Amino acid sequence: MAVYTQIGAEDMAALVAEFDVGELVSAKGIAEGVSNSNWLLDTTGRDGKGARFILTMYEFRIELEDLPYFLSLLDHLAGRGCAVPRTIHDRAGALYRMRGDKALALIEFLPGVSVSEPTPAQARAVGTALAQMHLASADFAGSRENGMGLAEWQRLFDACGAEGLARIDPDLAGLVAEHMPRIAAQWPADLPRSVIHADLFPDNVLMLGDKVTGLIDFYFACNDIMAYDVAVTHAAWCFDGSGRSFDPAVSAALLEGYESVRPLLPEERAALPLLAQGAAMRFTSSRAYDWLNTPADALVVRKDPMAFARRLQFYAANPAIFDTNAFA
Numbered sequence: 001m002a003v004y005t006q007i008g009a010e011d012m013a014a015l016v017a018e019f020d021v022g023e024l025v026s027a028k029g030i031a032e033g034v035s036n037s038n039w040l041l042d043t044t045g046r047d048g049k050g051a052r053f054i055l056t057m058y059e060f061r062i063e064l065e066d067l068p069y070f071l072s073l074l075d076h077l078a079g080r081g082c083a084v085p086r087t088i089h090d091r092a093g094a095l096y097r098m099r100g101d102k103a104l105a106l107i108e109f110l111p112g113v114s115v116s117e118p119t120p121a122q123a124r125a126v127g128t129a130l131a132q133m134h135l136a137s138a139d140f141a142g143s144r145e146n147g148m149g150l151a152e153w154q155r156l157f158d159a160c161g162a163e164g165l166a167r168i169d170p171d172l173a174g175l176v177a178e179h180m181p182r183i184a185a186q187w188p189a190d191l192p193r194s195v196i197h198a199d200l201f202p203d204n205v206l207m208l209g210d211k212v213t214g215l216i217d218f219y220f221a222c223n224d225i226m227a228y229d230v231a232v233t234h235a236a237w238c239f240d241g242s243g244r245s246f247d248p249a250v251s252a253a254l255l256e257g258y259e260s261v262r263p264l265l266p267e268e269r270a271a272l273p274l275l276a277q278g279a280a281m282r283f284t285s286s287r288a289y290d291w292l293n294t295p296a297d298a299l300v301v302r303k304d305p306m307a308f309a310r311r312l313q314f315y316a317a318n319p320a321i322f323d324t325n326a327f328a
């Protein structure tokens with residue numbers, strides 16, 4: 001469930017009146033999601049024919065100072081033809097409004113559903129959309145450091161402590177100690193960069209059949225290595241939920257889709273095994289921290305850190321899956 005804040009009908013109607021989107025017809029809380037409160041709003045629309053929006057209230061983890069970057073990035077990418085929802089500006093032109101100490105943004109609604117068992121055709125479409133997004137961001141003026149980079153993974157593991165990691169799984173602390181220093185020492189410094197999504201999991205992609213209708217949830221977006229974004233997306237799409245089973249056909253299709261728009265340089269391709277281990281480490285770290293620090297009665301379902309620790313082991317043991325002829 002992800003509606004942490006209640007907004008009464010009168011307040012919601014008054015809020016909607018601050019935007020040129022017609023009058024409020026209905027507002028329904030959206031159950032999916034963990035970080036923000038989201039509502040599906042129907043209004044009469046500017047032309048009286050009806051319109052639909054997502055209202056997001058930023059509850060945790062997002063710094064107010066980063067909101068202009070995230071919200072203007074949506075406008076930029078949508079303006080370049082990417083399947084990304086636009087930010088609806090209020091009547092004064094602002095990207096977001098404050099309600100008490102919390103920020104609210106109105107976002108264009110896009111149709112589609114998040115797939116749970118991606119097919120190769122769907123993975124190809126996602127790879128294509130990711131590469132389009134990377135290219136379309138080339139002239140985006142904003143800049144934001146990756147707050148979930150290597151230093152943060154280490155900080156999160158340190159905060160868990162060896163004893164905390166052992167409570168999650170007896171092998172986890174050893175796995176981190178074995179791989180983290182090597183990944184940090186070999187992390188590439190000079191690969192091509194752009195704006196990256198950095199969290200393009202299936203639940204952040206809306207699809208209708210094999211077509212991508214929306215990339216959403218850009219709240220980890222930052223300027224970083226493009227091939228790292230490919231690696232994150234690979235880790236998120238090419239395994240079953242437990243991280244035990246790798247799907248080579250989905251992997252090949254995802255990379256093919258990406259390269260149909262933006263061929264990887266030889267040095268990016270060569271770095272993918274390490275970047276994928278880093279991607280798996282990144283989500284192991286945040287999930288491990290959340291696993292130990294989410295109260296038992298919290299509304300949010302904790303995600304299994306071992307599902308990404310297993311991916312890390314797989315990537316470390318199978319670098320050849322990223323060879324150009326791996327599936328030929």
Ligand SMILES: Nc1ncnc2c1ncn2[C@@H]1O[C@H](COP(=O)(O)OP(=O)(O)O)[C@@H](O)[C@H]1O
Nearest residue numbers: 032033034035036038054085108109110216217
């Ligand atoms: N622009 C959008 N169009 C349609 N549905 C959306 C849109 N943005 C969010 N949603 C819906 O809201 C849910 C939660 O949004 P999300 O931004 O992923 O929240 P969280 O950051 O809390 O995970 C999504 O799973 C999707 O169902």
Ligand SMILES: N[C@@H](CCOP(=O)(O)O)C(=O)O
Nearest residue numbers: 033034035199201283287303
């Ligand atoms: N994709 C991450 C969690 C980030 O949460 P989101 O709801 O903001 O996408 C994971 O699976 O660990």
